[in-house]
Amino acid sequence: MKAAKPVSQEVVQQVAEYFSILGEPMRLRILNLLRDGEKCVQDLVEATDTSQANVSKHLKVMMQAGILNRRSKGTLAYYSVEDDLIFELCNLVCDRLANRIEQQALNFRAFSFIGKR
Known part of the structure; x- marks a missing residue:
């Protein structure tokens, strides 16, 4: 088996920053x-029932990361997803979490005392 090549600190930092963008619930x-x-x-x-300043802050971060597009029409700014891979x-993360929750539910049901006397 081949040893993995070391990854530069810059690359690791960029990957971490990309993932950190998704670590914010509002985003x-x-x-x-x-x-x-x-x-x-x-x-x-x-x-989102929040302030325009808050939404704009998060939109700016996602724009800078290349996740979103911005289009102006008159005085309005429209945003769309640039990178559908997001x-x-x-979906991968949600599926993983759903599987874990389903497994936990099965474990609780197996432990349940309901109907057992």
Whole structure:
């Protein structure tokens, strides 16, 4: 078996930064809202029930990471997902978590005392 090549600190740092973007619940909520297509900032503010400043802060971070696109129309800014791979990544994580939760439920049911006397 071949030994893995060492990865540069810069590469590791960039990967960690990308994953950290998904570590913020509000960003995941925004991505979920954008799953069906582009939305203007005001739509995102209303759907997340938070301030425009908060939504804009998270949109900027995801834009800088190349996850989102921004399009202006008049005075409105519309955002959409640039990198659909982000949804595949989220689906993998959600599937893994669902499997763990299902297994935990089976473990609890196996331990249940209901119906046993």
